[in-house]
Amino acid sequence: MGINSRALVDALASHAAASGHFDRVAKHEPKNAPGMGLSASIWVQHIGPAVGSGLKSTSGLVVMNLRVMSDMVQEPQDDIDPLVMAAVDDLMAAYSANFTLDGLVRCVDLLGMSGTALRADAGYLQIGGTQGGMYRVMVITIPLIINDAWEQSA
Numbered sequence: 001m002g003i004n005s006r007a008l009v010d011a012l013a014s015h016a017a018a019s020g021h022f023d024r025v026a027k028h029e030p031k032n033a034p035g036m037g038l039s040a041s042i043w044v045q046h047i048g049p050a051v052g053s054g055l056k057s058t059s060g061l062v063v064m065n066l067r068v069m070s071d072m073v074q075e076p077q078d079d080i081d082p083l084v085m086a087a088v089d090d091l092m093a094a095y096s097a098n099f100t101l102d103g104l105v106r107c108v109d110l111l112g113m114s115g116t117a118l119r120a121d122a123g124y125l126q127i128g129g130t131q132g133g134m135y136r137v138m139v140i141t142i143p144l145i146i147n148d149a150w151e152q153s154a
Contacts, residue, residue, distance in 0.1 A: 003060050003149050004104065009042055011101040012064055012142065015094045016040040021068075021087035029067075033133040038087055039069045050114050050145045059106065060149030061114050064142040066091065069125070072134040080136050088120045088138050095142065109143035116143040 009027050016025045023037035030041055046063035053059045068087050070080050095118060099108045110118045120140045127135055 001057065001148060001151055003047065003062055003146050005044070005062075007104055008062060008064065008101070008144060009044075011104055012042050012066060013040075015091060015098075016042070016066065019087060019090045019094065021083075021090060030127060033071075033128040033135075034069060036071050036074055038083060040087075041067045041069070045141070046116075049150075052113075054148075055152065057148040057152055058150045060146040061109075061116070062105075062144045062146060063116055064144060066140045066142060067125075068138045068140070069127075069135040070137075072124070072136055084122075084136055084138050088140060091140060092118065092120070101144070106145045106147045109145055112143070114143055114145055116141065118142060 013025050013027050016022055021038050022040045024034055024039045026041040028041060029043050043065055044062065045065045048061050050059040050061040068084050070084050074080055095108045096110060099110060108118060109116060118141065120138045122138045125135050125137045127133060
């Protein structure tokens, strides 16, 4: 039982690295500006019970974030959004095609049966304080449902 946290992070990092889009994939939120090229970082956002748990065990809902980042001073600037979007598109396709992460989870909750669906939201982020860089980002929210994560007892 349990959620096997290291394996979850490793599986998501493996998908990102295998996509071929990223110059670097971090299994944490970076504290320093990652540099030019596309970068990905992965971290946990939420852990709790999943809807549809049984009476002997509780299924887990683990919501992970994967942030795709591109430095805003990269040239040509017209390529920044298309490159970020292409990386997100390929990762969404990977999660749809391998929605059990090779049997590690019941499913990537693609459509939100747990209340949180797979999605990506865009924005901007300054990394590294006032001396850091401004990045164009898309954060992919990846809800994972894990069967029988925690035992129940009276």
